[in-house]
Amino acid sequence: MPRKLPSLNALRAFEAAARHQSFARAAEELHVTPAAISQQIKLLEDYLGLILFQRGKTISLVEPAQRVLPLVTEAFDQLERAVQRLRVQPEDGPLIVSAPPTFSARWLISRIDDFYARHPDIELRILATRRKVDFNVEDVDVAVRFGPGPYPGLHIDRLMPEAIVPVVAPKLASRIQRVEDLLDCTLLHDESHDWDPTFPDWDTWLTSLGVSPTLPLHVRRISDNNLVLQAVNAGMGAALTWYSLVADDLQEGRLVRLFDQMRPTSLGYQLLIPPNRLSLPKVAAFREWLLEQAHRQKGPHITDDAEQRS
Numbered sequence: 673m674p675r676k677l678p679s680l681n682a683l684r685a686f687e688a689a690a691r692h693q694s695f696a697r698a699a700e701e702l703h704v705t706p707a708a709i710s711q712q713i714k715l716l717e718d719y720l721g722l723i724l725f726q727r728g729k730t731i732s733l734v735e736p737a738q739r740v741l742p743l744v745t746e747a748f749d750q751l752e753r754a755v756q757r758l759r760v761q762p763e764d765g766p767l768i769v770s771a772p773p774t775f776s777a778r779w780l781i782s783r784i785d786d787f788y789a790r791h792p793d794i795e796l797r798i799l800a801t802r803r804k805v806d807f808n809v810e811d812v813d814v815a816v817r818f819g820p821g822p823y824p825g826l827h828i829d830r831l832m833p834e835a836i837v838p839v840v841a842p843k844l845a846s847r848i849q850r851v852e853d854l855l856d857c858t859l860l861h862d863e864s865h866d867w868d869p870t871f872p873d874w875d876t877w878l879t880s881l882g883v884s885p886t887l888p889l890h891v892r893r894i895s896d897n898n899l900v901l902q903a904v905n906a907g908m909g910a911a912l913t914w915y916s917l918v919a920d921d922l923q924e925g926r927l928v929r930l931f932d933q934m935r936p937t938s939l940g941y942q943l944l945i946p947p948n949r950l951s952l953p954k955v956a957a958f959r960e961w962l963l964e965q966a967h968r969q970k971g972p973h974i975t976d977d978a979e980q981r982s
Contacts, residue, residue, distance in 0.1 A: 678719040685712035686724060687748055690733050690741045753808045766795040767954045771816040773800040774898040775941065778917045779969075780816075787961050794954045807946045813955050815944045816962075827950055829943040829959065831966035835915040836871065836937060837922075838930040841907040845928040848910070851881045854930075858909030861893045862900040870937060877912060881931075916941070919969055941966070 677683075688698035689709055699706045717724055724737045733741065771780055776798055784796065805815045807826070816831070817823070840848060848854060854874075865871040872880070874889055892909060894900045901918065904911045905926060915934060921927040943962060949955050 678716050679712070682712040682716040682719070683744060684748070685709045686716050686737075687741070687744045689713060689725070689731070690737065691745065693731060693733075695731065766797045767958055768797045768799060768811055768813045769816070769958070770799045770801055770805050770812045770814070772802045772818060774896075774901070774917055775816060775818070776800045777898060778901065778921075779919070782920055783965050786965075787958070790961065791954075791957050794957060796958075805944070807949075813945075813949055813952070814958060816941055817944060818941055819939055821942070823942065823944050825946075827945045827947055829945075829963060831941040831943055831962065832916060832969050833940045834937050836912055836935040837915045837918065838877070838910055838912055838933050839904055839918050839922070839927045840910045840930060841905060842925065842928055843907050844910070845930070848930060851878065851883050851931060854878065854910060855883070855885060855887070855889065857890065859889055859891045860900050860903055860909045860911040861891050862897050862911065862913065863893055863895045864897045864900075868939075870939075872912065872935075874912070881933075916969060 684702060685698060685708075688701050689695050692698050692701070695706045695709045695713075699709045702709070713724060722736065723734060725731045725733060777800070780798065784798075787794075787796065799812065802817075805812050807815075818834075821828070844857070848857060855878075859874045861873060874891060875885060878885060878889075890909075892903075894903060897913065897917065900911050901913060901921075903909065904913075904918075905921065910930065918927050922929055943959065945955060945959065950959075
């Protein structure tokens with residue numbers, strides 16, 4: 673049975689004009705003239721037998737139109753989502769991975785050559801961003817995100833549990849033999865962790881090791897974790913950071929873990945995949961490879977028990 677609907681263009685003009693409360697702004701959004709918007713709305717009013725707008729120096733919706741507007745807007749939103757779901761990347765197109773910038777720079781990028789060696793036919797594109805991904809409207813195949821979410825409607829793989837480690841450059845490590853020695857050192861504070869009450873500042877961490885500062889610490893505050901790690905590598909001071917972000921530096925000797933300390937947490941990185949993309953060969957290949965790499969990355973003090981607590 674054919675649907676009894678007015679012109680889609682007329683409905684688009686009505687929804688935009690009602691949302692903006694302006695024919696001119698609706699015309700700008702739809703890339704037409706205000707006269708064209710007015711004409712489409714007149715056609716819709718004739719179809720319905722109902723005046724939709726009170727017109728004057730400004731326009732305003734009549735009461736019946738106000739009740740219907742949210743339904744029309746939601747209908748267009750659903751239509752947009754449906755169309756986007758049809759725009760899944762072709763199997764032979766690039767694999768688009770969204771991942772946090774510091775994770776991408778300090779962990780992922782150093783392992784990419786191994787992925788290409790195994791899958792030379794798959795082109796990989798990394799989008800370095802922390803923002804939330806809307807898979808319904810963005811051309812992204814998979815995402816890596818930190819923390820528990822929530823991530824509704826997505827397939828989730830836990831990549832690796834995280835731990836907090838104190839690190840310094842080798843040239844400073846020789847001057848720090850005891851925890852008390854940190855009282856005279858420059859301590860780098862990563863402000864990007866301030867949202868997380870479980871991530872300790874230096875006062876809290878030192879106190880947990882039995883050292884209570886009696887004088888103000890020499891703390892330099894930096895708002896970005898990648899900048900903090902660059903400062904540590906440059907020998908500017910000690911930092912508390914996530915193990916995965918410095919694992920390669922520790923292994924290669926570019927950084928030193930102080931006092932053999934590593935504090936497990938319930939947090940970690942997650943691989944997020946829309947269910948309708950799980951079966952794509954390029955996604956399946958990347959998922960298998962990334963899980964293998966993450967399993968290899970388990971730190972010396974990060975146990976399966978810690979992983980299960982998350």
